[in-house]
Amino acid sequence: MRAAFKPHQYLVTAAIAAGKAEFSRAYNLSAVSSVLDFLNVMSYDYHGAWDHTTAHNSPVYPDPKRSARDQELTMQYTVDAFLRAGVDPKKLILGMPLYGHIYHLADVTKHGVWAPVNGTGREQRANTRVRQNNLGNEKMEQKS
Secondary structure (H helix, E strand, O other), rough: OOHHHHHHOOOOOEEEEEEEEHHHHHHOOOHHHHHEEEEEEOOOOOOOOOOEEOOOOOOOOOOOOOOOHHHOOOHHHHHHHHOOOOOOOOHEEEEEOOOOOEEOOOOOOOOOOOOOEEOOOOOOOEEEEEEOOOOOOEEEEOOO
């Protein structure tokens, strides 16, 4: 593939999962690094409602009060692991999320990071409002 791409000056890249459970079993990072021009690390959604608590979806650094597994669910851990595995640092591109998650708090008096949740919340855009119709169903409307 590289030979076919070279005359066109195309790059050979890949989007690589950032979670240890995925990258450690799916890739030989050193070998992959040797054949790719760039590795795009998708450090999105380390956390979400599936954790049953609020959290930063993709923390940069670990929270020292959290479990060993949570220590691995950070951008710092991922980048360090890729470098330890032999990935050329000049080829490493870290993709970071610029969005957040909405949670439905289990108890509104317990909020903040690591607060218990009952799943995801409902998206509501700034230029819309929720209105109940006479059947009790909700619908989104544009604000006037």
